[in-house]
Each structure stands twice: as C-alpha cells, then as structure tokens.
C-alpha cells in the first residue's frame with residue numbers, strides 16, 4: 001500500500017524531464033562509431049564505461065562502494081596452447097592435424113596411461129550405460145562424439161543433450177561423467193572427420209573467452225579430440241573399422257567391455273590471457289530508508305566490430321543504457337530540489353551481457369549493496385524499437401513486461417498503477433507465458449538478480465528479428481516517441497518502488 005507520509009512531491013514534473021531530445025543526444029554518443037560497438041574486453045567497451053562514469057559524476061551520483069571511478073572491475077580471459085604433444089605407443093601424433101587439444105577443459109600438466117578403455121559414446125544413463133561393468137578409475141577413456149539413435153530417434157535424451165559440447169556453466173555432460181568416474185583424461189573420436197581442418201586447427205588453439213570465475217568450473221580433465229582417421233591407432237584396425245561405420249550412422253555400438261594396453265603420453269601447457277572489463281555503478285542515497293535499495297540496470301556492451309563492420313547496438317542495448325542515464329539525471333535533479341527518494345537508488349550499466357550475462361553474474365556474486373536489502377531490479381534491454389512481428393493490431397503503444405508473475409505478487413500492481421496514472425502504455429505479458437519458446441526471462445541481466453531471489457521486472461520491445469544483432473541496429477531506426485514514453489514509465493515505476501513504505505514482498509518462488 002502506498003503511503004502519503006514522507007512521500008516526495010508528485011513525480012510528474014520530473015518524469016517530464018526525460019525527453020526524447022535528451023535520449024537522442026545520449027544514444028548518438030553511446031551507439032556512435034567512436035564506441036566501436038562496445039564489445040566486452042575491447043577499447044570500445046572501455047570508452048563507453050568511461051563516458052557513462054563521466055555522466056554519473058556530472059549528475060552528482062556517488063560512486064558505488066568498492067568501485068574505482070564508478071567501475072566494478074571483473075576479469076575475463078581465455079587460454080591458448082603453448083605446447084602440446086601426444087604419443088601413442090611412442091608414435092607422435094600431429095597437433096592440429098591428427099588431434100586437437102580441448103583448450104577450454106585442459107589444464108597444464110602431462111599424463112601417461114598404460115591402458116585405454118573404450119566406452120562407446122561415453123554416455124551413462126538409466127536407459128543406456130556405456131560404462132556398465134567397466135572400471136575406468138585412473139584410466140584414459142575413449143569414446144565417440146554424438147549420441148546413438150534407435151528407430152531414427154535420439155532415444156536417450158531426445159534432444160541430443162549428450163552431444164552438447166559447449167560451456168561455460170560446467171563441463172560438458174560426457175566429460176563430467178568421465179571425471180566423476182575417475183578417468184584421468186578423455187579422448188573423443190570425431191567419427192566424421194578424417195583429419196582436422198586448417199580452420200579447426202586455428203580456432204582450436206584458443207579457448208573461447210570466459211568470465212574468469214567460470215574457468216575453474218570448466219577445467220579439470222585433460223581432453224583431446226581425435227580425428228576419425230587417426231583413431232585406428234588407438235582401437236586397432238578391425239574393431240575400429242566396424243565401430244566407426246556404426247558411429248557414423250549413429251547406430252548403437254556393440255560396446256562390450258573393451259580395454260587395451262597401450263602407452264599414451266600427453267604433454268600439454270597453456271597460457272592464460274586475462275583482461276579487465278567493468279560494470280559502472282553510482283547511486284543516490286535515500287532518506288529514511290537509505291539502507292534499502294532499488295536498482296536500475298541495462299547493459300552497455302554490444303557485439304563490437306566484425307569483418308570491418310561496426311555493430312552499433314542502438315536498440316540493444318544503447319536504448320536501455322541511455323534510459324538508465326536519463327533516470328539517474330532525473331532522480332538526481334529531484335534530490336537536489338528536496339524531492340529525493342526514500343530508498344537508495346542504484347544505477348548500474350553492466351557489460352558482458354552479450355557474452356553470457358557476465359557483468360550481472362559478477363555483480364550478483366560480488367554485490368556492492370546487500371542483495372537481501374535490494375527491493376527490486378528494473379532491467380531495461382531494448383526499448384527503442386517496434387516489434388516487427390507484433391500481431392496485436394489495436395496498438396503499437398506497448399512495451400513487453402517480463403517477470404510480472406514471478407517472485408513478488410506486488411510487482412504487477414505497482415507497475416500497472418504507475419503506468420495507468422502517467423503513461424498509459426499497453427503492458428504486454430506475452431513473454432511471461434511459460435509456453436513461450438524464446439525464454440526471454442533467462443536472457444538478460446535481470447535473471448542474475450532473480451536467481452538470487454530479488455523481484456525483477458524486465459522491459460523490452462520484442463525486436464527479435466528485424467535488425468537484432470546486425471550492424472543495422474542503428475540510431476536512425478529508433479522510434480523516439482515510444483522510447484521516451486517507455487523510459488518515463490520505468491522512471492515512474494522506480495519512483496513508486498523507491499518511495500513506498502515497504503520493500504517488495506518476496507512471496508512467489510521463482511520456479
């Protein structure tokens with residue numbers, strides 16, 4: 001329930017100070033060529049961070065505690081191969097031709113084994129177990145990539161999840177299983193590859209860039225991918241030829257216990273390259289509830305430059321970044337005129353979103369303000385465009401609101417009341433339908449707050465096709481009137497949440 005006590009003056013005079021002219025001025029800078037597409041870990045991202053910090057300072061925001069010039073730094077990095085040697089019965093295989101090191105999973109060190117154990121597809125499951133009756137402790141396991149089919153279907157996972165070989169977020173399922181069973185290393189045979197291509201060799205020398213916090217989670221087992229053509233050495237001609245033919249067709253392998261005495265030596269060393277990037281966070285201290293927080297977020301990073309083309313990211317998420325800037329300026333002005341918020345309002349633009357929500361993940365694991373005192377996160381990621389696929393014809397006066405039915409029963413009432421009173425947008429909840437295939441709830445930075453139990457609302461325009469993640473997401477495509485209205489709506493919602501008597505109730509479980 002809203003209180004009259006200690007409420008600052010009516011917010012409408014401040015909301016009106018968020019104008020399309022100001023948004024355009026800011027967005028022309030953030031999504032301008034000079035920012036080089038703001039890819040995390042690059043000069044463009046650092047320029048954008050410095051600009052945002054400069055704006056926060058000019059508005060009179062206090063730097064968040066633990067930041068350096070408003071910036072909360074976090075490390076990202078990747079590994080490159082320094083040295084790699086694989087000997088099979090004293091025969092040297094050629095890195096980049098016969099085999100590839102899995103740089104993301106390997107750690108420095110050497111391994112030698114006297115015995116390999118072949119475990120089919122390397123899958124262990126209630127329905128199907130390649131490890132049944134095999135002891136692989138201290139041994140090197142060898143298996144084919146992919147998953148078997150039965151009657152033309154992937155009968156184990158149904159979705160080929162065993163074949164997924166991407167991370168962060170932990171080891172791939174097969175690698176984790178081998179590690180859990182005590183194997184010292186894995187050799188994955190790529191049945192469909194006679195030898196490694198030059199392209200694969202080039203990209204295989206470097207892991208993908210990751211949040212440093214993730215690295216230890218991914219590493220932990222020596223892993224090699226070996227081309228089908230070179231795997232004969234390991235398995236012997238006859239067995240190899242029959243199983244390879246089956247694996248190429250995803251047939252069930254007759255993986256009876258098979259182990260073989262063979263001398264394998266693997267020597268591997270890598271170099272870790274790290275670099276810093278940052279979230280930018282400033283705040284306006286509250287009055288009688290200054291130890292409680294409302295946090296307003298948007299990601300300022302985008303995709304950078306590829307093949308000489310700048311990915312400007314005007315809508316994604318220059319629009320959210322500039323909305324956060326405008327709200328910061330406006331709340332600061334209100335405070336300067338004696339109408340400051342009761343709760344402390346934190347303004348944070350994060351990086352690493354396009355890479356995998358890294359900046360918000362880092363923040364939520366290393367919060368600058370207590371998470372249990374953070375009433376709500378209002379996240380803005382793309383609010384300057386019109387959804388070209390939108391089928392509702394009655395109105396283009398809309399914004400998608402995501403998260404309205406999760407974590408707090410109070411979110412929706414406050415948001416709708418603020419919108420009804422001041423902005424009159426159609427709040428469209430279609431992405432909150434559990435059957436929606438886009439999984440938008442999990443796809444921007446608010447999720448890292450939600451997973452910690454903080455109620456969130458996420459505002460979004462639905463631009464998923466059109467210019468999404470293309471160099472053509474540019475400033476001239478923005479619909480300024482609707483952008484201004486949406487930014488104001490978020491401002492009024494934040495105003496109510498910062499000034500009401502109580503923090504938002506946390507009365508709905510996330511799942």
Ligand SMILES: [Zn+2]
Nearest residue numbers: 316317381382
């Ligand atoms: Zn985005």
